[in-house]
Amino acid sequence: MATFLYARVSTAEQTLEHQQAQAEAAGFIFDHVIADKGVSGVSVPMMDRPEGKRLFDMLRAGDTLVVRWVDRLGRNYSDVTETIKTFLSRGVVVRTIINGMTFDGSTKDPMQMAVRDALIAFMAATAQAQAEATKEAQKAGIAHAKAKDDAYRGRKPSFTRAQVDTVRDLLASETCIAEVARISGLSRQTVYRIQADPEGVEKALALWEG
Incomplete structure (x- = not known):
């Protein structure tokens, strides 16, 4: 075994x-x-x-x-x-x-x-639903960024793509906010933002990712 x-x-x-x-x-x-x-x-x-x-x-x-x-x-x-x-x-x-x-x-x-x-x-259904929601948020964020190529990008996000993916995985599995923050290395406030504003998060990443 x-x-x-x-x-x-x-x-x-x-x-x-x-x-x-x-x-x-x-x-x-x-x-x-x-x-x-x-x-x-x-x-x-x-x-x-x-x-x-x-x-x-x-x-x-x-x-x-x-x-x-x-x-x-x-x-x-x-x-x-x-x-x-x-x-x-x-x-x-x-x-x-x-x-x-x-x-x-x-x-x-x-x-x-x-x-x-x-x-x-x-x-399994939660995993697929999360993937579909993330894809839609990414599309909206990228479209917004492309529409404003010359826009002021604002402050660089305090999170990375990998951290956002980790937060979403943990939230989907109903992990408590404090544990999500500990595992991802982010503040609770940032975790709440990722949870509450997926399109805004994707917009910020799109503006700062190459």
């Missing part, structure tokens, strides 16, 4: 090392670290990712798969739910770092199965 960490980053500012460090800080020890870099969780299914396919090939009954949250598996509802369902049917235990969730396919009790599957579905 082995423990695997699967990490995925889709932008240059995100780091695989951060996900591994976060997992190790939570007390996990890994036999294998599998990572996909620069791969979208929205448009690229798990089985079509180079390391995602490798993970499918390596996992065996009794193994444990650790991910920061289900959005690392993907941000497409159907793909995430099918991926987790496949792993559970193989006897793999899936655990998340954020919120400390454990999904085990060994139970045969229909009520426990229903609760487990409903929770997986909710988390």
Whole structure:
């Protein structure tokens, strides 16, 4: 029986090392670290990712798969739910770092199965909804920035793209504001701003990103 960490980053500012460090800080020890870099969780299914396919090939009954949250598996509802369902049917235990969730396919009790599957579905739907909301905010922010190329950019944002992504991931998993601030390295006030004004945040990033 082995423990695997699967990490995925889709932008240059995100780091695989951060996900591994976060997992190790939570007390996990890994036999294998599998990572996909620069791969979208929205448009690229798990089985079509180079390391995602490798993970499918390596996992065996009794193994444990650790991910920061289900959005690392993907941000497409159907793909995430099918991926987790496949792993559970193989006897793999899936655990998340954020919120400390454990999904085990060994139970045969229909009520426990229903609760487990409903929770997986909710988390997968949340991951997709967050991705769609972020995309719309990005489009609005970029369009606003392009429309005012000569506009005064104002003060440089106190947050980076990677920090914004982290905040949104944590908020989507219902992590409390104080913990989000601690993990992201931002003030509570900044976290509240990212939460309340997604278009404004994307506008600020668009004006200052190259």
